[in-house]
Amino acid sequence: PAQQDVAILTQHSDFNVTIINQIYSFLDLFPKKIQEQLSTISGEDVNNLIEVAMDKGRPYELFFYHKKEPYSNPTFIVKQEEIDEIVNKLSFGTDNRAGMDGSLHRISAMLNREAKIIGLTLRVGRAVMGRAKVFSDLIEEGKSILLLGKPGAGKTTFIRDFAKTLSESRRVVVVDTSCEIGGFGDIPHVAIGKARRMQVADIRRQQEVMIQAVQNHTPEVIVIDEIGTKDEVSTARTISQRGVILCGSAHGDMKSILKNPILCDLLGGVESVIMGDRNASRDGEKMRLQLKADPVFDVVIQL
Known part of the structure; x- marks a missing residue:
């Protein structure tokens, strides 16, 4: 089962802020090999991952809090079959958005002229209470x-x-x-x-x-x-x-x-x-x- 990170951060003398950060369920969306590469790239910064951008034939882009520029590597290229494997786990609405039961993660699709999904923007959903x-x-x-x-x-x-x-x-x-x-x-x-x-x-x-x-x-x-x-x-x-x-x-x-x-x-x-x-x-x-x-x-x- 996917793990769930919960952090308690004291923000004010009168109350706390609770962050539910379901990063592991997010990573489970990706093919196993890609999961491993994303985890290796993120390292200790995995809980600061904001978004992963996937465009067929182009490098993966990883966006993190506190970093102005996304991470990308010219050898880490998005393949159509990787997009397809993720898409097959999801159900997209008329707004070309999808999600996962029990989470706040959002996946948005980019389509070509034949309405085939050739790109994804996968955003980590975090509950900040x-x-x-x-x-x-x-x-x-x-x-x-x-x-x-x-x-x-x-x-x-x-x-x-x-x-x-x-x-x-x-x-x-x-x-x-x-x-x-x-x-x-x-x-x-x-x-x-x-x-x-x-x-x-x-x-x-x-x-x-x-x-x-x-x-x-x-x-x-x-x-x-x-x-x-x-x-x-x-x-x-x-x-x-x-x-x-x-x-x-x-x-x-x-x-x-x-x-x-x-x-x-x-x-x-x-x-x-x-x-x-x-x-x-x-x-x-x-x-x-x-x-x-x-x-x-x-x-x-x-x-």
Whole structure:
């Protein structure tokens, strides 16, 4: 059976952070010979492995925490049969993503024009439990929270821990579009605590499942990762207006979100207004920007 590493790291005088690092189940995905080579290359740094990139006919690339450049060796080349062996262990969805039961690992596929998988990005899934405690005041006050950050910034890790922390005192439903929050399989990963989880069969139906969650399961909190479309933004606003707490994420920073014609509505949207002559003469400006509506989220955290 695959081993499981658990580390307890003291981050604050009031709480600990628990990291569940299932690196051995991740390595088990690879053909035996490749497992051995990956273990040899990683050495004592194996628990810091983030991602393995595989492209047919090119060197393996290994990405580690605290290292800017990936490891690659021109003699360690990806073969199609190695990709095929991994793919045969998995089931990919319409978003070309797959995972493993009981883990948070994510495998994403690259296809050629004939829809054959010729490349894989295999990302190690780690549950980091306890980090959300730093925002315990916001959680206790029942604030709706939006997390912003670029890909890989840790948004999903925080979202997952928010779900766990909120589920200790509230009814929480996670809308898990790519199974990244609660992991793959029918039984959610322990990292989301008591939260219930609704899976989304097709990423294009995410907003429908968000509404179903509210209508059918009486949640106090809805947790949703990667809000990105106009329909999802509109649905988030509808849910917020029904008095349900939202915890979600979006790609980008505050500046880019405000400039995004779709996502800016999460923060209330921005519009230009013409100032009256008296106000214009006082402020020296005829035009001013203001919010179009109340924000969907009470708090924005940029990672």
